[in-house]
Amino acid sequence: MQPDDPSLKRMTPPKLNILEKTYLPQILGGLAVTGRHIFGAAIGGKTFTEQYPEEQHIPSANYRGVHRLNKDENGRIKCVACMLCATACPAHCIDIVGATAPDTWDDREKYPENFVIDELRCIYCGMCEEACPVDAIELTGLYDLTGLSREEMIFDKTKLLSVFDLTKSVEPMKTARTSATPGESSSTHELVTKPTDGPSMRAHS
Amino acid sequence: MNGWDLLGIVVKIGIVVGITQGAVAYLILVERKIAAWSQDRIGPNRAGPFGLLQPLADGAKMLLKEDVIPTYVTKPLYILAPIIAIIAAMIAFAVIPFGPVGNTGVRLGNGDIQFQIAPGVDIGIVYVFAVGSLGVYAVILAGWSSNNKYSFLGGLRSSAQLISYEVPLGMSILGMVLITGSLDLNAIINWQDRHFWGIVVQPFGFLLFLISAFAETNRLPFDLPESEQELVGGFHTEYSAMKFGMFFLGEYLHIITVSYLTVVLFLGGWDFPFVTDQSQTGWFWAMFKIAVMLAKVSGMIVFIMWIRWTLPRFRYDTLMDLAWKRLIPISIANLVVTATVCQFLFSYSRSN
Numbered sequence A: 001m002q003p004d005d006p007s008l009k010r011m012t013p014p015k016l017n018i019l020e021k022t023y024l025p026q027i028l029g030g031l032a033v034t035g036r037h038i039f040g041a042a043i044g045g046k047t048f049t050e051q052y053p054e055e056q057h058i059p060s061a062n063y064r065g066v067h068r069l070n071k072d073e074n075g076r077i078k079c080v081a082c083m084l085c086a087t088a089c090p091a092h093c094i095d096i097v098g099a100t101a102p103d104t105w106d107d108r109e110k111y112p113e114n115f116v117i118d119e120l121r122c123i124y125c126g127m128c129e130e131a132c133p134v135d136a137i138e139l140t141g142l143y144d145l146t147g148l149s150r151e152e153m154i155f156d157k158t159k160l161l162s163v164f165d166l167t168k169s170v171e172p173m174k175t176a177r178t179s180a181t182p183g184e185s186s187s188t189h190e191l192v193t194k195p196t197d198g199p200s201m202r203a204h205s
Numbered sequence B: 001m002n003g004w005d006l007l008g009i010v011v012k013i014g015i016v017v018g019i020t021q022g023a024v025a026y027l028i029l030v031e032r033k034i035a036a037w038s039q040d041r042i043g044p045n046r047a048g049p050f051g052l053l054q055p056l057a058d059g060a061k062m063l064l065k066e067d068v069i070p071t072y073v074t075k076p077l078y079i080l081a082p083i084i085a086i087i088a089a090m091i092a093f094a095v096i097p098f099g100p101v102g103n104t105g106v107r108l109g110n111g112d113i114q115f116q117i118a119p120g121v122d123i124g125i126v127y128v129f130a131v132g133s134l135g136v137y138a139v140i141l142a143g144w145s146s147n148n149k150y151s152f153l154g155g156l157r158s159s160a161q162l163i164s165y166e167v168p169l170g171m172s173i174l175g176m177v178l179i180t181g182s183l184d185l186n187a188i189i190n191w192q193d194r195h196f197w198g199i200v201v202q203p204f205g206f207l208l209f210l211i212s213a214f215a216e217t218n219r220l221p222f223d224l225p226e227s228e229q230e231l232v233g234g235f236h237t238e239y240s241a242m243k244f245g246m247f248f249l250g251e252y253l254h255i256i257t258v259s260y261l262t263v264v265l266f267l268g269g270w271d272f273p274f275v276t277d278q279s280q281t282g283w284f285w286a287m288f289k290i291a292v293m294l295a296k297v298s299g300m301i302v303f304i305m306w307i308r309w310t311l312p313r314f315r316y317d318t319l320m321d322l323a324w325k326r327l328i329p330i331s332i333a334n335l336v337v338t339a340t341v342c343q344f345l346f347s348y349s350r351s352n
Ligand code: SF4
Pocket: A085, A088, A089, A090, A091, A092, A093, A094, A117, A121, A122, A123, A124, A125, A126, A127, A128, A129
């Protein structure tokens, strides 16, 4: 950009008159702003406070809380043990032990024998969810994650699947959620609605 | 001085100390509430109805916490510093009038009750400033004895800041002293009762006093000795439990003193325009005047807290700039003009 470019916006400091140079009008203006807030909160009750244990906080839809491992319609784990999430994870907190899928699972070759996430090391960045090709891992809106020991906070496959059971009614799988929006490709829609998922799952992945 | 007077003084000291300590506890609650409201929060509301028992909880926390004395501190001074802080803040109350003084007409035994611990001190205001500046020792000693560079920086800043702002603070009240012709706080109130409030005759003096008083109490926007962000708390970084609490207490006592001084010097003390008069005596008027004064002081304290949540902290060089390049010249000019006008009015009234 040239110095004489007409689109260049030049800022000049505003000229202050003698009264403004004392900064007293500005201070009064500031006092008016805080005063409005003080009265608004004290008398008008305009506060953002949530009285937490009594009022439960509802996080926004894209809140990144505890992970869950999604299940498909047959109740099988969706994960295909491709290790993409573990590779993407910047905190190296996902540990997957893959195994050959049972013969009856004709839609995939592998499944995770064990799937461990250290919820204490996790930084809740959501990269695992981004990386997963089959939408098997998702971050839920659960935020009140507590435990009495470090071991308790290392979630294994069973625990992660149980998080899914716990949250599936309030938070449908994101594949299902996106299918509701118009203009979405129908293949994902089929994936959720079709009773026999085998072929469509393969097509999706 | 007979035994009764002595007993009266001891009782008054007890009442003043008790009330101010209790008031400080509640001021902390008020401060937290105002902080919360100005940020659109609710503030402490769990302990008791409306959080009214919060000061008790705070106090219990302060007392029950482990009092850590780091091994590298200079122990005697480290322990002395918070004591100085609280004593320097307390003894200023000796000459501050809480209500009418003189012929109050409130009788117990054989004399009028004076609503001041040490009534009739001619140099009242000089005394307040003298002991007020003792508070600097607390900050400097705390910063130095902590053997910690952040504390030390806080202490240094504090000393420079308090010394710089002492000058405009002192000069801002000289105008009032010239006009009223007395250093006695009661005489100043009585003059304002008879004529005008100080804020009317000395608007610049009031402004200068207010600004310097904020600096003297180490309150935002002048809380550079503490500056949590740059100095991790400044001079009281190494203090914990009740020792920290004592600094806190000292700070709030200072706020009360400064508010009383502002009210006495510039807002007419117990004067309620067109209602009160020095000649009114008796229990009712004494209580009324005390109430008026308390209301004004509370307003002042709330204003100080309000300012705290409005203005950000000064940068160090702008702080010094404000004191030496702005406030001091203005206060000198104010003093000269006041002195000239007083002199002319004085000779005018003489010639008539
Ligand atoms: S949210 Fe981020 S840190 Fe946590 S497991 Fe997923 S990729 Fe790793």
